[in-house]
Amino acid sequence: MSSKSTPGAAALQKAGIAFDVVEYEYDPTAGQTGNHAAASIGENPERVFKTLMVLVDGRPACVVVPVAASLSMKKVAAAFGGKSAEMMPPASAERSTGFRVGGISPFGQRKRVRTALAREALAQPYVIINGGKRGYLVRLDAADAIAATGALTADLLA
Incomplete structure (x- = not known):
């Protein structure tokens, strides 16, 4: 465990989830x-996932998808049972999560929001997701990422 812990790493530790920095x-x-x-x-x-903050029918949500992939806003809205989805403005994402853009993690956000993990994660032996700081990633089992965030898995990609 790095001496420079983050809210994301602390949330995983508190949940008893094994991860590598x-x-x-x-x-x-x-x-x-x-x-x-x-x-x-x-x-x-395919194993490195980005964390994106979105608004579904105006309500904040978090999606975690492979870094090289593009989101389908239609699929994002459907995953959360909404009619429309759009990217959350960066300043709003920072205020909502407590993290800076480029360092947003689905773990340890200031306010817990609905989260969806791209179903592609389940095919990987592990996933690597931002741990709450720029340049700070965590490697963990996809099932543990789901457990830590209460995420649903869905088809989110364009």
């Missing part, structure tokens, strides 16, 4: 942060 040098100019993270740690992008 994977740190890398965050580059704010890298563009596709998730793809950069996967390349930086030498990991298959």
